[in-house]
Amino acid sequence: MADNPDRPVDQAPPPPTPPQEHSPPQEHSMTRTEPGGGEHRATRARRSFTGRAAGARRRAVGALATAISIVTAVVVLILSVHIVFVAFEANTSNDLVRWFGDRATDLCWQFRDVFQPDGHKTEVAVNYGLAALVYLAAGRILVDLVRRLA
Known part of the structure; x- marks a missing residue:
């Protein structure tokens, strides 16, 4: 009993003090609590909605980026x-060859006559290849921008 020199030896230690009741937590403007300590239903619903909205936005951005990639790939494939x-001097009277030629001519727009080498094959390879590279680069840039802005 030598823990406290100020207390007489024959006196019993004081009883433990009961835990003090805490005042209820202050309500913040953004969250409310229920008496049981849980979040208010409206707050949970709001957080759930914003989580779903963020998920929906991520899915929409992913779908848009995928669509841009697919369109870019199809254009480059056609060219x-x-x-x-x-x-390889394919038969120009074949409908498939003609269809690809028409689509490629439409998609090539300003690149059709950028370079004018001597041979027709070289001219098509260089100019249409340049158009394909521009489409490919522009598609990648757009995909990156869409994903970064979201």
Whole structure:
């Protein structure tokens, strides 16, 4: 009993003090608590909604980026197939060859006559290949921008 020198030896230690009741937590403007300590239903619903909205936005951005990638790939494929058809002198009276040629001519727009080498095959390969590279680069830049802005 030598822990406290100020207390007489024959006196019993004081009883432990009961835990003090804490005042209820202050309500913040953004969250409310229920008496049991849980979040208010409206707050949970709001957080759940914003989480779902963020998830929906991520899915929409992903879908848009995927669509841009697919369109870019299809355009580059059309231009590449046309280059191959011209390089190997495919039958121009064939409907498939004609279809790819028409689409490639439409998609090539300003790149059709950037370079004018001597041979027709070289001219198509260089100009349509340049158009394909520009589409490919522009598509990648757009995909990156869409993903970064979201």
